[in-house]
Amino acid sequence: DAMVIQNPRYQVTQFGKPVTLSCSQTLNHNVMYWYQQKSSQAPKLLFHYYDKDFNNEADTPDNFQSRRPNTSFCFLDIRSPGLGDAAMYLCATSRRTSGNNEQFFGPGTRLTVL
Amino acid sequence: SQQGEEDPQALSIQEGENATMNCSYKTSINNLQWYRQNSGRGLVHLILIRSNEREKHSGRLRVTLDTSKKSSSLLITASRAADTASYFCATDSFQGAQKLVFGQGTRLTINP
Numbered sequence: 001d002a003m004v005i006q007n008p009r010y011q012v013t014q015f016g017k018p019v020t021l022s023c024s025q026t027l028n029h030n031v032m033y034w035y036q037q038k039s040s041q042a043p044k045l046l047f048h049y050y051d052k053d054f055n056n057e058a059d060t061p062d063n064f065q066s067r068r069p070n071t072s073f074c075f076l077d078i079r080s081p082g083l084g085d086a087a088m089y090l091c092a093t094s095r096r097t098s099g100n101n102e103q104f105f106g107p108g109t110r111l112t113v114l
Numbered sequence: 115s116q117q118g119e120e121d122p123q124a125l126s127i128q129e130g131e132n133a134t135m136n137c138s139y140k141t142s143i144n145n146l147q148w149y150r151q152n153s154g155r156g157l158v159h160l161i162l163i164r165s166n167e168r169e170k171h172s173g174r175l176r177v178t179l180d181t182s183k184k185s186s187s188l189l190i191t192a193s194r195a196a197d198t199a200s201y202f203c204a205t206d207s208f209q210g211a212q213k214l215v216f217g218q219g220t221r222l223t224i225n226p
Binding site: 004030040041042043045048050063088090092094096100101102103104105106107108110 | 145147149154155156157158159162201204206212213214215216217218219221
């Protein structure tokens with residue numbers, strides 16, 4: 001089945017130790033998103049790629065970076081994780097069409113910062 | 115900026131009852147979508163309603179949209195224990211950005 005896959009599902013890192021989260025998709029969608037979601041809150045968009053074009057949200061900290069080497073894969077790099085970065089990180093995809101941008105989400109990666 | 119606000123923040127009902135959740139937003143939209151999120155999981159798309167539509171049905175789900183009041187409601191009829199989840203509305207003000215802005219969500223608990 002076509003899907004969005006995130007690895008790992010659970011990630012534990014130490015304060016200040018770089019970490020990379022991975023997302024892959026078999027939907028061949030041209031838009032990929034990274035969201036941060038803290039407990040009982042709405043998902044917060046960090047950035048998205050439209051094809052190879054990177055779009056950063058104005059309030060996304062510089063500590064967060066992303067790479068999209070090809071259509072199928074997208075990575076979230078957290079250069080120096082702080083305790084406040086502990087959250088669920090959700091990857092999503094969509095196909096850019098007029099009037100319908102339903103997003104397909106992966107299961108998420110739960111990040112713990114010690 | 116936060117676009118959607120949902121109420122109630124939490125709703126607990128008995129199995130078989132209907133559940134209604136509301137969403138309000140601030141700016142003009144292209145469409146409004148509802149998503150479900152089971153605890154510790156990703157979001158699942160439920161239904162999309164376009165700005166020129168007023169009501170839409172999908173199985174036990176009924177969504178309404180009132181663009182004059184900038185509000186939407188999601189009705190789940192004949193609720194089941196498996197409907198227990200958080201429900202988020204998300205608005206698309208499509209101006210080429212393909213971004214959604216999510217509301218804070220309603221935590222729905224269905225008691226057996």
